[in-house]
Amino acid sequence: MNLRRDVFQAIADPTRRAILLLVASQTLTAGAIAANFDTARPTVSKHLQILTECELLTQQQTGREIHYHINAKKMKEVADFIEPFRQMWDDRFNKLESIMKNYKPKK
Amino acid sequence: MELKTKVNAEDGMQDLTITREFDLPLELVFKAFTEPELIEQWMGTKVLKFEGKKFGGWQFETSDPKGNVVFKADGVIHEFTPNKRITRTFEMAGVPFGVQLEVSEFEALTDATSRLNMHVIFESGAQRDEQLKLPFKQGINWAHNRLEEIVSKLK
DSSP states (O other): OOOOOOHHHHHHSHHHHHHHHHHHHSOEEHHHHHTTOSSOHHHHHHHHHHHHHTTSEEEEEETTEEEEEEOHHHHHHHHSTHHHHHHHHHHHHHHHHHHHHTOOOOO | OOOSEEEEOOTTOSEEEEEEEESSOHHHHHHHHHOHHHHHHHHOSEEEEEOOSTTOEEEEEEEOTTSOEEEEEEEEEEEEETTTEEEEEEEETTSSOOEEEEEEEEEESSSSOEEEEEEEEOSOHHHHHHHHHHHHHHHHHHHHHHHHHHHHHHO
């Protein structure tokens, strides 16, 4: 299964939205975040991994603990409604570029 | 990192610009915009009609896998200058966004790179903003559908 790591995927899940809300007000460790949910710890870890891959969260290693911060810049992009529109055109144009790079004119 | 595709929509205005630099010669970008089978590939829509000339018309339609039409748009071409400019109207069926005027300008940067500048003018600022929000709503729906699919496979 190969899921695209995009911000839509991140914010479409209620648990991930709840994690973002938690971390928005304070920096927390994975354990402290998991303590807020009934969900199994590995499930929360998976959500944290997805949010990190989407760059909505950033990790900071302090000794043996990893602290999670919210990435305000990326969050602003999500809030900014132009971004999905831009991404839609960016996807289309990237596709155009790859198609035309392989384009062979017909005789 | 510098973004390859830029969108500029100023608050309170009724237009927007989309700018893109391509790693392709000008002629190839223009071709991708004007040959129906190429448009179909990168736009992901069916081209029912595309007349690349002044007074020509165009018509796109997209269906889901079940055959239901999910997107329909059409318009007329006001200017068609090869490798330079296309001016056309754009109207999506079934949505209250009115009709838009699109001016697409193509320019060569080097022999192997080029730039596209699209200027889209809406009837009102409110219509522009509604149109901008559309992919956001769809994106969320698609993410939900994808999650539903995954979850249904787990059952």
